Amino acid sequence: MAENVALFGKWESYRSENIKAVMEKAEAPWLAQKMSDKANPTMTIERIDDKRIRIATKVMLSSMEQELTLGSICRFKPPQGSEQDCIAEWEDGRLVIYIAKPGSDPKRCSQAM
Structure with a gap:
């Protein structure tokens, strides 16, 4: 569970490769899929603190903030989407977030960010 302090800070995307496939996999609305390559x-x-991190995302006109407790299941609802459960953990210096439908075990699903 080695934390990577270089990951903390503000990051801006200037180019996205294969974003359409990612948006489709995330079941994003059609309009969001079409606009994603321009965002x-x-x-x-x-x-x-030692157990909690905050991730704030801003894209065009929408923003989302999520506070995650490392190693614990957290439930969240993206602005355009259905509720999901997630678990965030440090793995070999990477912040890995496992995502699943509510009630499922996020670590047993194949979707990770």
């Missing part, structure tokens, strides 16, 4: 999202990742 330059900004993500801010900050450490609140």
Whole structure:
């Protein structure tokens, strides 16, 4: 569970490769899929304490902020989407977020970010 402090800060995307496939996999609405290649999202990742991190994302006119407790199941609802359960963990210096439908075990599903 090695934390990577270099990951904390503000990040801006200037190019997305294969974003359409990612948006389809995430079951994003059709309009969001079409506009995704023109968006330059900004993500801010900050450490609140030893067990919690906050991820804030801004894309065009929408923004989302999520506070995650490492190693615990958290439920969230994206602005355009259905509720999901997730578990965030440090794995070999990478922040890995497992995502699943509510009630499922996120670590047993194949979808990770």
